[in-house]
Amino acid sequence: MLRLPDALRAELKEPVGPIYTDAAALLADAGDGPLIAVGDVVTEHLLRETVPDVALVDGQTKRTPLDERVDLSPFDREVRVENPAATLSRDLLVALRAAVEGDRTTALVVDGEEDLAAVPAIAVAPTGANVVYGQPGEGMVLVVVDEEVRAAMREFLAKMEGDVVGAEAALGFES
Template sequence: MLQLPEALRTELKEPVGPLHTDPAELLTDAGRPLVAVGDVVTNHLLRETTPDVALVDGQTKRAELPADERVESEAFDSVVHVENPAATLSRDLLAALADALETDTSTLILVEGEEDLAAVPAIAVAPDGASVVYGQPDEGMVHVRVDGDTRAAMREFLAKMEGDRDGAADVLGL
């Protein structure tokens, strides 16, 4: 549905929020819903709480995680499987994310492919006060407290991606 053009990749290098290495500390300022993007981030947060939505692909830094380091689906009320190729946001991923944010139950979205870009639409559609947490490789967890400014910045980023932008906006309810 949407593809990340080469020219936009550098915009994703800088964290959108503060970095944390301690999940308990991060959660003292976290709002709900709590969205976790990435296997390592989700596992760290699961030591303290169950995220309302978690998106994982069974990998970290492009390497497959050992079975004993994979996110346990039993921690969540529901599990959804989606396909999402690298450097894209598929219709399935966007729809699963939008649906998960509408429920009062915890949802694990298991991604076949890559979930790296999922923080962008999560911030774009999450309500004010929500928290989106994603990994910054070799540095820690980035905590984004969603507000009008962060939401607008991510919607602007989505509008710069290639592909069916109108369709993506419809799937996300924008």
């Protein structure tokens, strides 16, 4: 549905929020809204303290398979989606929206790669939600969603290659 062009890769290098190495400290600074975890290592760290409302995992870290998969048994349900590297598939976007809007904790198990999923997670999350993703070699980034950061992520999605209108529809908004 959407592909990340090489020209946009640099825009993803800078963290969108503060970086934490301790999950308890991150959660102490998080808002009261839903907690969305993007990435296996992030999810594993957060599960030591709480069960995120939504987690996206792909069995990898830094594009290398993990020795052990994250234990997803604390989640109410698991949903499997396909999402090739450097893309955002319709399956992932639809499942992400449903999980964020749902009332059960959900682990989205990605066949492929979930690296870009923080962007649509922020774009679709309600104000006050907490999206946590990994910053390679540094720690976990906490994004407390507000109108400004949500708009920035929606603008980023609009710059990707592919069916932007379809992706926005899958996420439930229009630019």
